[in-house]
Amino acid sequence: MLSLLKEIKVLEDAYQLPTYAKIPLSIERGSDCHVYDVEGNAYLDLYGGHAVISTGHCHPRVVQAIREQAERLIFYSNAVYNGARAQALQLLLKMAAPPFVQAFFANSGSEANENAIKLARALTRRREIISLIHSFHGRTYGSLSSTGIAKYSSYLNTPVPAHRVLPASEAAAAISTDTAAVMIEPIQSLGGMREIPLDTLREISSAARRSSALLIFDEVQTGISRTGTFLYSQQPDIRSSGVQPDITTLAKGIASGLPASALLVTGEVARQVKSGDLGATFGGGPLACAAIRATLQVIEEEKLGENAAATGRYLREKLRSVPMVREVLGRGLLIGMRLDRKAKEVQEHLLSRRIIVGTSDDAEVLRLMPPLTLRREAADLLIDAMSHL
Numbered sequence: 001m002l003s004l005l006k007e008i009k010v011l012e013d014a015y016q017l018p019t020y021a022k023i024p025l026s027i028e029r030g031s032d033c034h035v036y037d038v039e040g041n042a043y044l045d046l047y048g049g050h051a052v053i054s055t056g057h058c059h060p061r062v063v064q065a066i067r068e069q070a071e072r073l074i075f076y077s078n079a080v081y082n083g084a085r086a087q088a089l090q091l092l093l094k095m096a097a098p099p100f101v102q103a104f105f106a107n108s109g110s111e112a113n114e115n116a117i118k119l120a121r122a123l124t125r126r127r128e129i130i131s132l133i134h135s136f137h138g139r140t141y142g143s144l145s146s147t148g149i150a151k152y153s154s155y156l157n158t159p160v161p162a163h164r165v166l167p168a169s170e171a172a173a174a175i176s177t178d179t180a181a182v183m184i185e186p187i188q189s190l191g192g193m194r195e196i197p198l199d200t201l202r203e204i205s206s207a208a209r210r211s212s213a214l215l216i217f218d219e220v221q222t223g224i225s226r227t228g229t230f231l232y233s234q235q236p237d238i239r240s241s242g243v244q245p246d247i248t249t250l251a252k253g254i255a256s257g258l259p260a261s262a263l264l265v266t267g268e269v270a271r272q273v274k275s276g277d278l279g280a281t282f283g284g285g286p287l288a289c290a291a292i293r294a295t296l297q298v299i300e301e302e303k304l305g306e307n308a309a310a311t312g313r314y315l316r317e318k319l320r321s322v323p324m325v326r327e328v329l330g331r332g333l334l335i336g337m338r339l340d341r342k343a344k345e346v347q348e349h350l351l352s353r354r355i356i357v358g359t360s361d362d363a364e365v366l367r368l369m370p371p372l373t374l375r376r377e378a379a380d381l382l383i384d385a386m387s388h389l
């Protein structure tokens, strides 16, 4: 008799076009930092389904908000007003804080980035978009043309014109009065958890200001409290450096797993956006907004940003004493480890100990993007498993 996993695998592999190289698991249930496979085995989830599970799997308040909203109204578009949307926007902008004053809801990180690029080109009436090598911005046409990881971007035989992908150290000098925007993933997670040095960020930001080009932060992974503050641009060193994006994109953890994303803009940008410039049938739908609002409430009330900072600090400290770890990268609960061996090999070992972690585009960098509810006791399980390899 086929195992349940095999039965599911046969069907998915037969009917789904190939996507990611899959971890050999069929996850059927989740609760906080654990997921359960089809046989009922528990796994510690330090991957969060690609950094999505901000409030933990199936947080009761998020589940309740989704259930109540689904019973009332699943969907109506932005063509009408809706209370769930109004409340999600109010809380999002309170947490994002000025100078961000308005937001646009979309459905995925790629879509948010696509709209950021479109808006920058339209508002500046310029064409050029500069982005950085090792960044990942998504799989749609503009976002992929901005992506600096060859494995993905080489798929495009004809990238969108006027996209330039440059080494971080060359970006500032390349900005000119033809540049509409510079798009930056401040911690290049998939690229190997490479953080853009603060001096480089400052130079890019000053050059952009001098040329009246916009600065876009892709905070699809760093946002929603993953680095300890709600936004990466709110980290004390970034804030005090004067680097302030004009547009920031958010997705992943914004709705605890329902597909949703947001584009945040400063007052200066908001003033130039006209009705009709932006739109999306599903963006800002009531169900997604109920999930966004509940997610943000949980993050705020349960102080998950503070927990991400504290547990991240603890984990980072412990990881430094694990012999196979050469370097610990990232901030908060966005963690990379440069290992003395292949990350894939360690990922497989950890899976055999029922711990899920991620790899990256750098073969020696292992990534952790766990729920922001992760506690020290769970972090200790990882340290123990890694110390026995």
Ligand SMILES: Cc1ncc(COP(=O)(O)O)c(C=O)c1O
Binding pocket: 050, 107, 108, 109, 110, 111, 113, 136, 137, 138, 139, 185, 189, 190, 218, 219, 220, 221, 251, 252
């Ligand atoms: C930094 C970053 N930007 C954009 C995206 C694209 O998001 P989505 O897959 O929701 O389109 C991702 C996805 O992994 C990402 O990590």
